[in-house]
Amino acid sequence: MATIRARKLASGVVTYTAQIRIKRDGVQVYQESQTFARKQAAQAWVRKREAELDQPGAIERANRVGATVKEMIERYVLEMEKARALGKTKLATLKAISESYLGEVNDEDLNCQILVEYAVWRMGPEGGGVLPQTAGNDLAHLGAVLSIARPAWGYQVDPHAMGDARKVLRKLGYNMRSRERDRRPTLDELDKLLTHFQGILAYRPSSINMLKMTAFALFSTRRQEEITRIKWADLDEEGNRVLVRDMKNPGQKLGNDVWCHLPPEAMAIIQTMPKAVEEIFPYNAESISASWTRACKFLGIEDLHFHDLRHDGVSRLFEMDWDIPRVASVSGHRDWNSMRRYTHLRGRGDVYAGWQWLDVVLKAPVNLGARTLK
Structure with missing residues (x-):
């Protein structure tokens, strides 16, 4: 009426x-x-x-009382972390989105125009003046939330909004794709870093053994989160391989357990670790990243990430004339296109043949301190 x-x-x-x-x-x-x-x-x-x-x-x-983008993000984080903790970068990005004006937008009102406006705002001075690639990462992380918000929780999200927004931004001339990194550490940079880490261990023996972490990441090509999850039960010494659980993969976040071959240098490093706890490297991944970042800043080494050790390790194997299947057996890659992003050749041969630091790393004592009390 x-x-x-x-x-x-x-x-x-x-x-x-x-x-x-x-x-x-x-x-x-x-x-x-x-x-x-x-x-x-x-x-x-x-x-x-x-x-x-x-x-x-x-x-x-x-x-119906609509849910805001912030509420959808909070539910996504809560549900996802029941299975496995989200990466710190993704968490930080989603938190920033939820605290921005976009976080107050209702699910029904979220459309292509609003997403395009947000990306352009992020690239402008008021939104932080970020690069298009960073704005693209924002949309990618938000897209992960929206992709399950409708089918899993019934939120009224336009299933085409994100795809349409990306098309519009491309038409406007913005290159939202992430830049492929080609950064590899030099021997001089590694010498400075390992000398620095050696000094830290000398006066604080129970701190993270960054000597072994650095060398193992390089020779095994493993990510820092994967390294800290490996348990002694996952090691097959006879087969020179290790089971990497929940290996990062765009299409399968959980249950993607992959057996990866360990080059002799990586296996040798593992054999120097004490069997005092379940994990071979019982360290916190975020603490490893923080230690690496502090060291690079202190030493004046620019734009070198811990993850670049994986790039270096994969590239090294190709420089040693390993074929694609053999390299993939170490790195865990499923296809050449994704592996190609990690391959930045400098020449031929093994640059680490006779590397003086490998012997130092193998002989470095490990003091787990309070970690043995877990």
């Missing part, structure tokens, strides 16, 4: 408020009102709105 009431304002202007009330079995189930300057406009709105509300499910949709 609809009513239209005229109201005279203090200025003498007359407005018309149209109100729609819908009852079912004597109980009011919906109410909505709008104010117009003309009675004819109010009448037209009533006719149009009553026709819309007469459609199946319209009342339920109209009464």
Whole structure:
């Protein structure tokens, strides 16, 4: 049932408020009102709105309280971390999105235009002036949330909004794809880093053994999170291989357990670790990253990430004339295209043949300290 009431304002202007009330079995189930300057406009709105509300499910949709982007992100993080902790970069990005103006947008209102505006805002001075690739990463992480928000939790998310936004941004000339890193550590940089880590261990023996972590990451080509998850039970010494659990893969985040071959240098490093706890390298991945970042800053080494050791390790194997299947048996890559991103050749041969630091790493004592109490 609809009513239209005229109201005279203090200025003498007359407005018309149209109100729609819908009852079912004597109980009011919906109410909505709008104010117009003309009675004819109010009448037209009533006719149009009553026709819309007469459609199946319209009342339920109209009464629905929408969820904000921030609420969707919070639920995503909560549900995902029940299975496995999200990476710190993804967590930080999602938190930043939820705390921005985009976090207050309702699921029903989130569309292509809003996503494009957000990406452009991020690239502008008010949004941080980030590179297009960074804005693209923002959309990618948010896209992971939206991809399950509708089918898993029933949020009213436009399934085409993210894809359309990316198409629009490409048409506008923004290159949102991440830049492929080709950074590899030099022998001089590694010499400085390992000397620095050696000094830290000399006065704090129970700190993270970054000597072994650095060398193992390089020779095994393993990611830091993978290294800290490896247990003694996952090691096959006779087969010179290790089971890498939940290996990172775009299409399979969990349960992607892969047996990876260990080059002799990596196996030798493992054999110097004490069997005091379940994990071979019982360290915190974030602490490893922080230690590496502090060292690079202190030594003036620019733009070198711990993950670049994986690039170096994969490239080294190709420089030693290993073929693609053999390299993949170490790195765990499933296809050449993804492996290619890690391959940046400098020449031929093993640059680490006779490397003085390998012997130092193997002989370095390990003091796990309080970690043995777990």
